[in-house]
Amino acid sequence: EPEVTQTPSHQVTQMGQEVILRCVPISNHLYFYWYRQILGQKVEFLVSFYNNEISEKSEIFDDQFSVERPDGSNFTLKIRSTKLEDSAMYFCASSIKKENYGYTFGSGTRLTVV
Amino acid sequence: AQSVTQLDSHVSVSEGTPVLLRCNYSSSYSPSLFWYVQHPNKGLQLLLKYTSAATLVKGINGFEAEFKKSETSFHLTKPSAHMSDAAEYFCVVRSDSSYKLIFGSGTRLLVRP
Numbered sequence: 001e002p003e004v005t006q007t008p009s010h011q012v013t014q015m016g017q018e019v020i021l022r023c024v025p026i027s028n029h030l031y032f033y034w035y036r037q038i039l040g041q042k043v044e045f046l047v048s049f050y051n052n053e054i055s056e057k058s059e060i061f062d063d064q065f066s067v068e069r070p071d072g073s074n075f076t077l078k079i080r081s082t083k084l085e086d087s088a089m090y091f092c093a094s095s096i097k098k099e100n101y102g103y104t105f106g107s108g109t110r111l112t113v114v
Numbered sequence: 115a116q117s118v119t120q121l122d123s124h125v126s127v128s129e130g131t132p133v134l135l136r137c138n139y140s141s142s143y144s145p146s147l148f149w150y151v152q153h154p155n156k157g158l159q160l161l162l163k164y165t166s167a168a169t170l171v172k173g174i175n176g177f178e179a180e181f182k183k184s185e186t187s188f189h190l191t192k193p194s195a196h197m198s199d200a201a202e203y204f205c206v207v208r209s210d211s212s213y214k215l216i217f218g219s220g221t222r223l224l225v226r227p
Contacts, residue, residue, distance in 0.1 A: 003157075004157065009155075033214075035215075035217075042218065042220075043158075043220075044217070045214040048213065056213075058214075103160070105150070105157040106157050107155065
């Protein structure tokens with residue numbers, strides 16, 4: 001069964017450093033998403049991406065965050081200057097079309113900012 | 115604002131007994147509702163979805179959920195729990211105004227031998 005692959009599974013970074021989280025969506029999917037879950041809190045929507053541009057973003061997704069699909073297969077989330085409160089599990093997801101409600105999620109990247 | 119409430123943070127059952135995980139939602143329109151499961155160190159896996167077809171939805175691994183509009187509920191059930199069902203379960207509603215998903219806080223299911 002096709003999978004969404006996320007790397008790394010764990011990342012520790014120092015406050016103020018830039019970090020890039022990587023995702024390989026399912027190859028025929030067209031819509032891509034990032035969600036995050038801070039420990040003990042709900043899974044929250046960050047951003048959706050289609051046709052090489054952001055289609056929706058949440059208030060969490062401020063200027064410190066950016067997304068990119070650099071080579072047609074990878075989908076990345078960059079945090080420019082990490083803060084302690086960015087520590088969370090980050091999930092990538094993809095879907096075939098907007099109307100396909102069954103998004104496929106990756107296994108997540110646990111980011112720890114120290 | 116739209117929300118999803120999972121009424122139990124933890125549920126513990128014995129193997130072979132029924133499972134009930136409760137979920138209530140708020141939505142202005144006919145909602146799209148989902149249950150996802152997360153096993154340790156794994157991604158979020160779709161169990162089942164309701165998108166205004168039959169109110170009783172069957173999913174994978176013997177799980178099913180019933181949409182009750184009058185009660186704004188979408189409880190997840192399984193007749194007989196298996197040890198492999200131990201995981202975190204998330205009730206999710208699609209936003210009325212966009213395609214983003216709104217998650218409940220999760221219910222951790224423990225299955226005792």
